[in-house]
Amino acid sequence: xxxxxxxxxxxxxxxxxxxxxxxxxxxxxxxxxxxxxxxxxxxxxxxxxxxxxxxxxxxxxxxxxxxxxxxxxxxxxxxxxxxxxxxxxxxxxxxxxxxxxxxxxxxxxxxxxxxxxxxxxxxxxxxxxxxxxxxxxxxxxxxxxxxxxxxxxxxxxxxxxxxxxxxxxxxxxxxxxxxxxxxxxxxxxxxxxxxxxxxxxxxxxxxxxxxxxxxxxxxxxxxxxxxxxxxxxxxxxxxxxxxxxxxx
Amino acid sequence: xxxxxxxxxxxxxxxxxxxxxxxxxxxxxxxxxxxxxxxxxxxxxxxxxxxxxxxxxxxxxxxxxxxxxxxxxxxxxxxxxxxxxxxxxxxxxxxxxxxxxxxxxxxxxxxxxxxxxxxxxxxxxxxxxxxxxxxxxxxxxxxxxxxxxxxxxxxxxxxxxxxxx
Numbered sequence: 001x002x003x004x005x006x007x008x009x010x011x012x013x014x015x016x017x018x019x020x021x022x023x024x025x026x027x028x029x030x031x032x033x034x035x036x037x038x039x040x041x042x043x044x045x046x047x048x049x050x051x052x053x054x055x056x057x058x059x060x061x062x063x064x065x066x067x068x069x070x071x072x073x074x075x076x077x078x079x080x081x082x083x084x085x086x087x088x089x090x091x092x093x094x095x096x097x098x099x100x101x102x103x104x105x106x107x108x109x110x111x112x113x114x115x116x117x118x119x120x121x122x123x124x125x126x127x128x129x130x131x132x133x134x135x136x137x138x139x140x141x142x143x144x145x146x147x148x149x150x151x152x153x154x155x156x157x158x159x160x161x162x163x164x165x166x167x168x169x170x171x172x173x174x175x176x177x178x179x180x181x182x183x184x185x186x187x188x189x190x191x192x193x194x195x196x197x198x199x200x201x202x203x204x205x206x207x208x209x210x211x212x213x214x215x216x217x218x219x220x221x222x223x224x225x226x227x228x229x230x231x232x233x234x235x236x237x238x239x240x241x242x243x244x245x246x247x248x
Numbered sequence: 249x250x251x252x253x254x255x256x257x258x259x260x261x262x263x264x265x266x267x268x269x270x271x272x273x274x275x276x277x278x279x280x281x282x283x284x285x286x287x288x289x290x291x292x293x294x295x296x297x298x299x300x301x302x303x304x305x306x307x308x309x310x311x312x313x314x315x316x317x318x319x320x321x322x323x324x325x326x327x328x329x330x331x332x333x334x335x336x337x338x339x340x341x342x343x344x345x346x347x348x349x350x351x352x353x354x355x356x357x358x359x360x361x362x363x364x365x366x367x368x369x370x371x372x373x374x375x376x377x378x379x380x381x382x383x384x385x386x387x388x389x390x391x392x393x394x395x396x397x398x399x400x401x402x403x404x405x406x407x408x409x410x411x412x413x
Contacts, residue, residue, distance in 0.1 A: 099288050
């Protein structure tokens with residue numbers, strides 16, 4: 001049986017090539033054929049998850065909560081030293097300097113990444129901005145969030161901090177981040193389906209082994225995870241999910 | 249037993265109070281009017297056991313409370329109780345979380361140095377194998393208008409509480 005493997009669309013979604021190389025590594029290490037299901041948005045990912053058509057996934061915190069609590073997936077690993085932070089950015093001429101300075105109503109450009117939007121909305125709470133004060137302008141990726149903002153079609157933008165930091169210098173100088181989260185505990189996680197529980201140890205071994213040789217380290221760097229992975233226990237996952245549930 | 253906050257612990261003038269907790273214990277504290285601003289973008293996170301004893305706290309909690317991590321771990325969460333908070337707010341909190349539900353509200357917390365900080369707090373029960381094994385509390389930066397609204401509400405509730413006593 002071919003293992004279906006998926007990656008959260010918000011993680012290096014523009015760079016699929018390294019994930020195909022990782023897919024090959026996974027096949028060789030597990031001795032099983034693997035197929036990278038390259039879902040490019042959260043709607044299509046949720047459909048394959050609902051259909052229980054994914055066996056292994058590198059999921060964001062929102063999907064981790066759904067898959068662990070609703071589908072019985074087992075946590076395997078998470079990125080070492082890398083957390084999912086979000087930020088609110090504006091054009092340089094915007095009057096907001098701190099999280100207290102935003103005024104309702106707001107048009108906000110954002111991707112469909114639910115964790116980034118959730119954190120972005122929390123970052124606006126000190127200004128008294130509530131759900132009904134925000135109109136979301138949905139964009140397929142962070143480059144287009146930036147373009148929407150720069151072209152003054154939105155007042156502010158929600159970004160994954162890492163994606164904002166990786167925008168080109170030319171784009172960055174047209175934007176200014178006002179407030180950025182420092183939550184530290186919300187992270188993407190490797191999960192395996194409950195019907196493959198016997199493969200958890202082997203998958204963990206593949207992931208942990210990547211820092212042990214040069215090709216593995218090079219691939220980790222291309223995946224945006226130079227620090228490698230660390231084991232994620234059930235309690236680690238439950239803690240993160242409990243924390244997420246306080247934020248929604 | 250929690251250590252009192254004495255005039256030696258605070259900077260400048262303070263007002264003495266005696267806090268009475270649900271378990272019958274008391275604590276003498278001295279409070280000041282010095283507010284510590286919430287750190288922008290951060291969350292204050294802690295976990296307790298089912299009795300409200302702190303088992304985990306993050307760096308922001310340590311910084312904002314003014315206590316060391318060693319002082320916080322093993323202490324009851326009401327180490328943060330400020331005399332301006334009415335007992336009814338915490339009765340509602342415990343009633344909600346003991347029933348397995350999420351509680352949220354605006355809370356004025358007491359620092360070790362007698363100062364204070366406002367938070368928007370959310371507490372969820374940690375349910376493992378259908379049992380409550382503890383609680384996770386996450387505090388985030390509140391809207392100042394809400395803080396002012398709740399400060400007035402809590403002051404009125406405290407007046408009621410004292411006249412009832």
